[in-house]
Amino acid sequence: xxxxxxxxxxxxxxxxxxxxxxxxxxxxxxxxxxxxxxxxxxxxxxxxxxxxxxxxxxxxxxxxxxxxxxxxxxxxxxxxxxxxxxxxxxxxxxxxxxxxxxxxxxxxxxxxxxxxxxxxxxxxxxxxxxxxxxxxxxxxxxxxxxxxxxxxxxxxxxxxxxxxxxxxxxxxxxxxxxxxxxxxxxxxxxxxxxxxxxxxxxxxxxxxxxxxxxxxxxxxxxxxxxxxxxxxxxxxxxxxxxxxxxxxxxxxxxxxxxxxxxxxxxxxxxxxxxxxxxxxxxxxxxxxxxxxxxxxxxxxxxxxxxxxxxxxxxxxxxxxxxxxxxxxxxxxxxxxxxxxxxxxxxxxxxxxxxxxxxxxxxxxxxxxxxxxxxxxxxxxxxxxxxxxxxxxxxxxxxxxxxxxxxxxxxxxxxxxxxxxxxxxxxxxxxxxxxxxxxxxxxxxxxxxxxxxxxxxxxxxxxxxxxxxxxxxxxxxxxxxxxxxxxxxxxxxxxxxxxxxxxxxxxxxxxxxxxxxxxxxxxxxxxxxxxxxxxxxxxxxxxxxxxxxxxxxxxxxxxxxxxxxxxxxxxxxxxxxxxxxxxxxxxxxxxxxxxxxxxxxxxxxxxxxxxxxxxxxxxxxxxxxxxxxxxxxxxxxxxxxxxxxxxxxxxxxxxxxxxxxxxxxxxxxxxxxxxxxxxxxxxxxxxxxxxxxxxxxxxxxxxxxxxxxxxxxxxxxxxxxxxxxxxxxxxxxxxxxxxxxxxxxxxxxxxxxxxxxxxxxxxxxxxxxxxxxxxxxxxxxxxxxxxxxxxxxxxxxxxxxxxxxxxxxxxxxxxxxxxxxxxxxxxxxxxxxxxxxxxxxxxxxxxxxxxxxxxxxxxxxxxxxxxxxxxxxxxxxxxxxx
Numbered sequence: 001x002x003x004x005x006x007x008x009x010x011x012x013x014x015x016x017x018x019x020x021x022x023x024x025x026x027x028x029x030x031x032x033x034x035x036x037x038x039x040x041x042x043x044x045x046x047x048x049x050x051x052x053x054x055x056x057x058x059x060x061x062x063x064x065x066x067x068x069x070x071x072x073x074x075x076x077x078x079x080x081x082x083x084x085x086x087x088x089x090x091x092x093x094x095x096x097x098x099x100x101x102x103x104x105x106x107x108x109x110x111x112x113x114x115x116x117x118x119x120x121x122x123x124x125x126x127x128x129x130x131x132x133x134x135x136x137x138x139x140x141x142x143x144x145x146x147x148x149x150x151x152x153x154x155x156x157x158x159x160x161x162x163x164x165x166x167x168x169x170x171x172x173x174x175x176x177x178x179x180x181x182x183x184x185x186x187x188x189x190x191x192x193x194x195x196x197x198x199x200x201x202x203x204x205x206x207x208x209x210x211x212x213x214x215x216x217x218x219x220x221x222x223x224x225x226x227x228x229x230x231x232x233x234x235x236x237x238x239x240x241x242x243x244x245x246x247x248x249x250x251x252x253x254x255x256x257x258x259x260x261x262x263x264x265x266x267x268x269x270x271x272x273x274x275x276x277x278x279x280x281x282x283x284x285x286x287x288x289x290x291x292x293x294x295x296x297x298x299x300x301x302x303x304x305x306x307x308x309x310x311x312x313x314x315x316x317x318x319x320x321x322x323x324x325x326x327x328x329x330x331x332x333x334x335x336x337x338x339x340x341x342x343x344x345x346x347x348x349x350x351x352x353x354x355x356x357x358x359x360x361x362x363x364x365x366x367x368x369x370x371x372x373x374x375x376x377x378x379x380x381x382x383x384x385x386x387x388x389x390x391x392x393x394x395x396x397x398x399x400x401x402x403x404x405x406x407x408x409x410x411x412x413x414x415x416x417x418x419x420x421x422x423x424x425x426x427x428x429x430x431x432x433x434x435x436x437x438x439x440x441x442x443x444x445x446x447x448x449x450x451x452x453x454x455x456x457x458x459x460x461x462x463x464x465x466x467x468x469x470x471x472x473x474x475x476x477x478x479x480x481x482x483x484x485x486x487x488x489x490x491x492x493x494x495x496x497x498x499x500x501x502x503x504x505x506x507x508x509x510x511x512x513x514x515x516x517x518x519x520x521x522x523x524x525x526x527x528x529x530x531x532x533x534x535x536x537x538x539x540x541x542x543x544x545x546x547x548x549x550x551x552x553x554x555x556x557x558x559x560x561x562x563x564x565x566x567x568x569x570x571x572x573x574x575x576x577x578x579x580x581x582x583x584x585x586x587x588x589x590x591x592x593x594x595x596x597x598x599x600x601x602x603x604x605x606x607x608x609x610x611x612x613x614x615x616x617x618x619x620x621x622x623x624x625x626x627x628x629x630x631x632x633x634x635x636x637x638x639x640x641x642x643x644x645x646x647x648x649x650x651x652x653x654x655x656x657x658x659x660x661x662x663x664x665x666x667x668x669x670x671x672x673x674x675x676x677x678x679x680x681x682x683x684x685x686x687x688x689x690x691x692x693x694x695x696x697x698x699x700x701x702x703x704x705x706x707x708x709x710x711x712x713x714x715x716x717x718x719x720x721x722x723x724x725x726x727x728x729x730x731x732x733x734x735x736x737x738x739x740x741x742x743x744x745x746x747x748x749x750x751x752x753x754x755x756x757x758x759x760x761x762x763x764x765x766x767x768x769x770x771x772x773x774x775x776x777x778x779x780x781x782x783x784x785x786x787x788x789x790x791x792x793x794x795x796x797x798x799x800x801x802x803x804x805x806x807x808x809x810x811x812x813x814x815x816x817x818x819x820x821x822x823x824x825x826x827x828x829x830x831x832x833x834x835x836x837x838x839x840x841x842x843x844x845x846x847x848x849x850x851x852x853x854x855x856x857x858x859x860x861x862x863x864x865x866x867x868x869x870x871x872x873x874x875x876x877x878x879x880x881x
Contacts, residue, residue: 024075067081113159126142158173230287261304271418275330287311323338328765385404427458485519588642731760757780
């Protein structure tokens, strides 16, 4: 009986104690300030309820601004509102009933959610989508397959998704343990594909070292010839230099145009521009996204030294047929996309120029050209078959061709000297590619690719100097005909597998083979050969090359704010002449390391170390004269180029403001150049000058040298979004040099593509809902070339000229101002844009190339500059349906 009475007494006592404790949490308190920092809320509760609240600042960020649902409610409800999403448990202290302890809720269980994020209309996987778990505070990004993994509260969590150009999405996670999630996001376009100025600026997308170009912003306004050139967006980045007049490629951190790996649906391209760089082969409406790497190269990419540009096309609309048409002074472009069946869709685009219709007469009248022809055409098509939600098959094809022809004749006042310069540059691409992508399971994803490419590029320059006496009698004819021709045929196949072990660890492995056929040719003669260029190409310069590679890469999230990517790529290369002779083998291993440290929100530091090898090379005319480019393979005499790249960076990224600062050092080994600036291309037209005649097409193989190089510099970028528009500014300060034992006595000299200073400033202003203004100014230090200024006599008594050093002269700086105005409106069911503006507003005559001739009147050499793009007004009209 006594035991029962004691138990009853203890039960009543404990109940009373419990009721006392619960009473404190259930006490009603009126907070006069419903929204303020956590620490101020807690201080008010302590004062009003006469309680003590204890917590660890390491577990609660008490500077967060939070609000309570009701001003007057219980302490329990107030604390629930204040601590919402912080995984904090409320504990009453045993020391007294007026003390509340806030501790981390260790009972919270987490789970891993896996899934893919797709475009709702096309079904394309979306890269760089930021996912935020509300309760677990986890952050993740989708990879190139749209795949993600993220930790969430196992009981209940809220997952938010953000991507520029798409509506934010929120998903309640009630039962995270299950099958692979499929999430679709809607585009946020008000007037689709016509104008989006962009309200946010973000660059880091969870891929170390990556810049993702938002094509919706690239297509928001035309470039400054009325064309949507997505490659122009690359030139706004500080790592990419502005280039020069008529140069079709881009230059990244002191490298040449050939040192950029440009992948078009997985196919490596050798040329991606139209009309001497004023347009690209890509119709922006057809492009899905572009990944750009200037450092932190993933192990899956190889074969180039400076940058990676990975461009993919849209898969095609699955709901309806849409399209656009653009008519501009430069030409027209067409785009259409839509479904063929429930699973099959198409994406087709093309360009056709008619710039020759108005530019040719202008050049003839203003610059004394006898004949001109500047034009291009191309077509791109993609078929996409969605086998199921996680598996797709696509077929892509492209064909395009360009031509620049300039023929000019000028004479002295007394007609005793007549100068002729003929320039003809042509290039064309034809390719076909098949891509198979599949998410095999919750952890595995696969991508298989096979493609074929045929590329041809020819450059022909004819320089003539006719001299007559005052009576009109012919005295002498000094003529030089130079032909440079590159023909490349590629077959490419690879497979890669991605494995996501958990939220912190993933890896990728892959292997592939490239088969190349190269036929580089140089011909030079004192007689003009009027046959077609291809007829003059001999077959003795054809090479067959095989390149095999494997790679592996780990991506580890060592801590919450530290991302480490480490990998290695191994490649074998074998090259021989078409008949199987002169076989040579090379083997390389390329380690890669990238580290991103995020100590504070919206700020990160980066470091990367990369080794890269390049088996194909672009030989550029080092002297004055036509910039004749020649693509050549590594051979027995020419070793592959090798580079080590160190990079440090800092970035501050807000939704409305972006600041980045980067520094780099790049060391080259086996850098390639002509051994003598005048072995192949003479720039002096003189009656006594000796001009070698080449009959063997592979003369280049015996006239090149290998050396070392160094590129270093720093880059600054500022982007700012305002209510009225945005401003982008990029500046780079760099130095790129080369050193060869048999050139300039082993002294270093400026690299041809060295740009000491490079500036790119652009602005977009929203004048109203319908009117939008854009302006861009670019500046770049002039390119270096070799000019013969010293004269000497050979043992045979022939007068020759030589340079006092390699790249001893610089072209004038390259700069121009472009202006653009857009008028946006709707007409019935059509979205329309009218554009007018001017390219090169102050008519800067930038040099395309320069050559030297002897003026017989004074007996001294003179420089002659060739410019091709003066001030050019433009008009364009675009309609979307």
